[in-house]
Amino acid sequence: MQKKLWIILAMVFVIPGLLFTASCAKKAVKEDTSLSQQAQDEAAEKARQEELARQRAIEEARLKEEAIQKAKDNFLNEDIHFEFDSATLTPDAQEILKTKAEWLQNNPNVKSSVEGHCDERGTLEYNLALGERRASNAKSFLVDLGIPASRLITISYGEERPADPGQNEAAWAKNRRCHFTLN
């Protein structure tokens, strides 16, 4: 009887003890791994942050590059347009010219040609003069916004270089324009 009691007692104490040590032992092991794990995680996190930052920087640079290219493309591709037989700058044209002036301010080493064009109606020589008036007015507007006149050259092409060869109102409207190029 007493033996049995000791055995039970032992079991009552030993087994949980064992369990305890076992879990303690586990715990001890756990603690060890989480420490290095933590370090690893922190390192990984740091790396990820750096990577993210780098990606962001690249993205920003790319966006900036894109914006520069877009602004340049806009400068080259966005023409201003005119009413028939008129060299007057419309409000739309003035807005576009303001953007162009801005771009020219941001790129101070650049020189530009302002081309003046007409639609095919009207007569050849008159259209050469009208194209010149259009280019001249656009140039004056930019000079008034602070661009030195020496950075701008005017060239009239009259009706000689239409953007659209069509013979309808839509084509003619496209052809009555000032177009900017870089020298």
Added chain:
Amino acid sequence: MRNCWIKLFGLIVIISFWAVPGVSRAEYDYVDISHPFLRKIPMAVPLFKKVSSGHETDQLSESASDLLAETLEFTGFFKLLDRKAFLVNPQTDTTFVSVNFHDWTSIGAELLVTGGVLVQDNLVEIELRLYDTFKEQLLVGKRYKGQVADIRKIIRRFCSEVIYTLTGDRGIFNTEIALVSTGTGNKEIYICEFDGYNPRQLTHTKNITLSPAWSSDGEWLAYTSYAKGKPDLYIKNLRGNRGYVVAKKGINTTPAWFPNKFELAATLSFSDDPEIYLLTGTGKIIKRLTYNKGIDVSPTWSPDGKSVAFVSKRSGTPQIYIKDLDSGQVKRLTFQGRYNTQPSWSPRGDKMVYSGMENGHNNIFVVGIDGQGLIQLTHNEGDNESPSWSPDGTLIVFSSTREGPSRIYVMTSYGTDQRRLLVLKGRQTEPKWSPRMINK
């Protein structure tokens, strides 16, 4: 004048004069030069008589008589009668020297031109006579000798004699026409003879080249070219390889030579505004002619050089103005229509031809210098632009898109006999009639 007949290249032209009893324009009022096209004079030009025989004689006598008929018809003064109606066969009819005028008056011919052709080796001897059939009189007779290849020159010279006899003026047979054509892919300047023969390319800029203008002596041609990337004015000598350039900033265009001087007017925009200036033939500014902010372009001189007409937008729309150079006064000429450009002052001094645009279509108009007598010469067949007078003021050359692509046309100063001059590859525009050329 005799010196004109002596050529350098072995062409022998011999003139024999028949004794022609004092014919002068004052005696015979054949062509009323102030209204030359009211009535065309019926004229007969039968096939020339073959004095020699052989295939070359056959060909030449036929082509020469056809060419003579065509060339006289070109003036617009004559109605050439159909050979089928002729009663006389020049080959079998032995009376080359004495004409049976009744054979001609009975078919309605008032003027008769006969010819006799002899061809030997490469030389041709051709005798040509102009008769008034109703007065039964020989008006002018000439005999020419030359190379077969020069038959066109010979025919033209005789036509000159015919027109001189009938009108007192030598006509336009020694003139040429400059024009712009896109055949090479770029606008370049070409020159052809007054009737469209022998077109040849003058400029080879491989860029946009336009707006030709002849000096009064026919030795220089001014034009605008983008050869250096912008519209510059070139003044080119037609015989030698030399010239001058006006390359100020902006446009340098619409040259117009001062009558009988080595000076020209042109539109320059270096002051940031297109204005008209007078330049020396070497391209130096003599003085400024217009002082108006806004478009001033396309000068044309009166034949006495005392006035210059031009296009200006000073009243809001493109109109034609005349400036008196002595007084400096500027008067407006055109009041009808909202777009009048491309003026050309008649060499006779009394009229201005120009193109007026209405509803998007261009047509040619003529008006007196006093502003009276406005007539519309073309009527809405395509776009009709760029009119230019012949140096005797009887014909107008212009461009027209009535057939589709732009072509060169000729008409009388009254707008009659509108016909196409020539067809080249591409589109032809901006014709300019030369002055009388001394060596043609």
